Amino acid sequence: MTFDRAVTLERGEPGRYAGTTSDAYWNLIGPFGGWIAAVLLAALSDGAPPASAPLSLSTNFAAAIEPGPFVVTTRNLRRNRSTDFWFAELMQTVAGSATHCANATAVFAGRRSTAAYREVEPPDVAAPESLPRADLAQIAVKWFARYDIRVAAGGISGESASNRAVAWIRDLPSRPLDYLSLAALCDCSFPQIFARTGQAIPISTITMNIFFHATPAELAAVGDDFILSDSTMRVAGHGFFDQLTMLWSRAGTLLATTEQVVWFKFGP
């Protein structure tokens, strides 16, 4: 099952899309969150103006999704000259009962020529070709097999002071980067709380915000190359931790930034 097939939806009535969960993108008790975000963005992108591109996607993970069919409904909230505002819901009917499983708001926008500034730097790490593919077999989560992950810094044994997990990542099989795969790649970073607790504790993402900084031309320039995920945790406590990630092209373009808040269970 390729990524493209896994996020393919069938158009129904306007603003209504049918899909089926993908075993290949399965996490522990539901689908991989990056796949959920990509599916919502796929439905939303179908209605957005062709001249625009995603600017932001705020996804909330409300309930576990069961294996099987689901429906995404989309609603255009506001259309301006160059920005377009949307809402999407992922619903699943199991045994006659409909459940709201996830939702997202998105903004699509045209990009213009303006002054440009970049105030952050990509981490200086070894090239992906010089790093081994992460062996995550012991974690036994199916979606890992859909990504080629080359850890450059951090990881579960990396209880260093740096608090930074850096990895090259790309789809398996490799495919040209687009906004859908970039949305999914935003959820591929190593959960930094594992580095602090020293073990893979129970976690579940509640909400994930993505800002897309790359233009379509900048995505096209990446092709099917690895991209670099640079991820940190700022704070954890009272049942939730956050994770802040920057995604870079090898050429040093900041493609996207993403933040999430994750439920966890550990400690007193």
Next chain:
Amino acid sequence: MTFDRAVTLERGEPGRYAGTTSDAYWNLIGPFGGWIAAVLLAALSDGAPPASAPLSLSTNFAAAIEPGPFVVTTRNLRRNRSTDFWFAELMQTVAGSATHCANATAVFAGRRSTAAYREVEPPDVAAPESLPRADLAQIAVKWFARYDIRVAAGGISGESASNRAVAWIRDLPSRPLDYLSLAALCDCSFPQIFARTGQAIPISTITMNIFFHATPAELAAVGDDFILSDSTMRVAGHGFFDQLTMLWSRAGTLLATTEQVVWFKFGP
């Protein structure tokens, strides 16, 4: 007009709230974005379980709001045992035509006792009492008068390499910090792009994401004290820049983190 009065809504039918814009929280061509976020959160909070507190608020600013009445509608999307998912829309009817002006999704959650980690540090700056109140009269934006802002680092003349705007901020008149005022304070940071361009160029926030890290008890501990806003820009280009802000209590609690994407006009 105090903040409390400015964000007070009148309950209508279930999930429907009536409000009026506040001249005191006016920006250039519409209300201050922080006020909009707080109004949406006020409506959403009315329906959320009393034992929960806001965990995230993702606000999208879709159209200019005219002076006068507006309606906020809210919808509960999913209620779990300890997390509650919501959607809100701010609509305004002007001359018989209804406009969708803003929307938000929010997650409310109970907080539990867990292990805690803090991986970031507040900036080491002078106490607010030793700093002058920012004189922003020349900018002539009314909402500035509703905040006591003490710039500790950065600002429009601060074209330093640090790319960091740090300021103590609090409501005027001062009032005990709560989630509503904290949401508004998330939009009070100095737009870092002004430091790069050296001038107050046209900008307009498109989307703002807030993660609330503080528990109700931690907010109560702040009382009406100043809080510290530590803000940076990561990237600007193709018509949009981002801004990343951490809000700290004087005692060093990370109260909230927020990111926004802002439309701007400058350069070729």
